[in-house]
Amino acid sequence: MLTVAQLLHAAAGRLAAAGIETSRLDARLLLAEALGMQPQRLSMHPQLEPSAAEAGRFEALLERRLSRRPMSQVLGRRGFWTLELAVSADTLTPRPDTETVVEAVLAALAGDRGRPRRVLDLGTGTGCILLALLSELGFASGLGIDRSDAALAVARRNAEALGLAGRAAFQSGDWGRGLAGVFDVIVSNPPYIPDAEIDGLEPEVARFEPRLALAGGADGLDCYRALAPDIARLLAPGGVAALEVGAGQAGDVAALLGAAGLEQREIRRDLGGIDRCVVVSL
Structure with a gap:
């Protein structure tokens, strides 16, 4: 399983490639949403390995943002x-x-x-x-x-x-x-x-x-x-x-x-x- 740090790095790269200027911030907010934790806690647990279900939720959120849907609509x-x-x-x-x-x-x-x-x-x-x-x-x-x-x-x-x-x-x-x-x-x-x-x-x-x-x-x-x-x-x-x-x-x-x-x-x-x-x- 990938760690929080690895997931964030990969997601930020994909978002940046899609033309999203706030790629690092968006990746952090989306992963925090998938894990059900505050975004600032991610930096405290870079080696945490999300479960398969959590990784799946993160990917689904990420795909919506990659379509250029606004973060407000992705998060609701x-x-x-x-x-x-x-x-x-x-x-x-x-x-x-x-x-x-x-x-x-x-x-x-x-x-x-x-x-x-x-x-x-x-x-x-x-x-x-x-x-x-x-x-x-x-x-x-x-x-x-x-x-x-x-x-x-x-x-x-x-x-x-x-x-x-x-x-x-x-x-x-x-x-x-x-x-x-x-x-x-x-x-x-x-x-x-x-x-x-x-x-x-x-x-x-x-x-x-x-x-x-x-x-x-x-x-x-x-x-x-x-x-x-x-x-x-x-x-x-x-x-x-x-x-x-x-x-x-x-x-x-x-x-x-x-x-x-x-x-x-x-x-x-x-x-x-x-x-x-x-x-x-x-």
């Missing part, structure tokens, strides 16, 4: 903010860039987090933004909207697993259409990739992530055009809305929101220095 989960979320092929994988939206909302509410608020997440996917905000705002409740029933099922499962189901509701919808009342916080990470650019993205995205969560029309701005009037109608006076945007889109999105009567508060950059989140209010 992804960390976001302080949460671990279930992920499926029906949901966009939560990304660190999207944490910028959470940061922007919390910054806008700094010093005043203790009162009840209604939060609306348009295009909720896994529920990552809504659930991260509810985890930080203990008196808030929220509603997540998505067109995909399969994505909504994942979001509900995440809310249950995190103990937030009592404050988080999810329903099928087309952005804000048909919704009544007002919300203190509105967030969204809508599709913003120009349609013609999707097939040129890395295979993990182009082949495996749901196109419904990626395609933003010819110029990537179609969803913002639909969102702007809904946000203007549904945002409470004194409320805040924060939208994720693609690289180079912040100015255009801010202009669309401004034309709907919303006032720009901030354009927040992500950790890479890219303008990633447009923050507005009434």
Whole structure:
């Protein structure tokens, strides 16, 4: 039988040959998953010989990753903010860039987090933004909207697993259409990739992530055009809305929101220095 060290070395080589830049990290995470142990423990047991069943589980996971399926789908989960979320092929994988939206909302509410608020997440996917905000705002409740029933099922499962189901509701919808009342916080990470650019993205995205969560029309701005009037109608006076945007889109999105009567508060950059989140209010 091969040892942990030998399995890791061989797997990293195969992943690298498949064009995967994070080959060593991915090999470690996959083997840890197959063995049911924390990844950091692998380095403590390089001479451990996995059983035939464990080696078989590792090979099956490795084959899925070699197809360029995203690690989040191979493992079925992804960390976001302080949460671990279930992920499926029906949901966009939560990304660190999207944490910028959470940061922007919390910054806008700094010093005043203790009162009840209604939060609306348009295009909720896994529920990552809504659930991260509810985890930080203990008196808030929220509603997540998505067109995909399969994505909504994942979001509900995440809310249950995190103990937030009592404050988080999810329903099928087309952005804000048909919704009544007002919300203190509105967030969204809508599709913003120009349609013609999707097939040129890395295979993990182009082949495996749901196109419904990626395609933003010819110029990537179609969803913002639909969102702007809904946000203007549904945002409470004194409320805040924060939208994720693609690289180079912040100015255009801010202009669309401004034309709907919303006032720009901030354009927040992500950790890479890219303008990633447009923050507005009434």
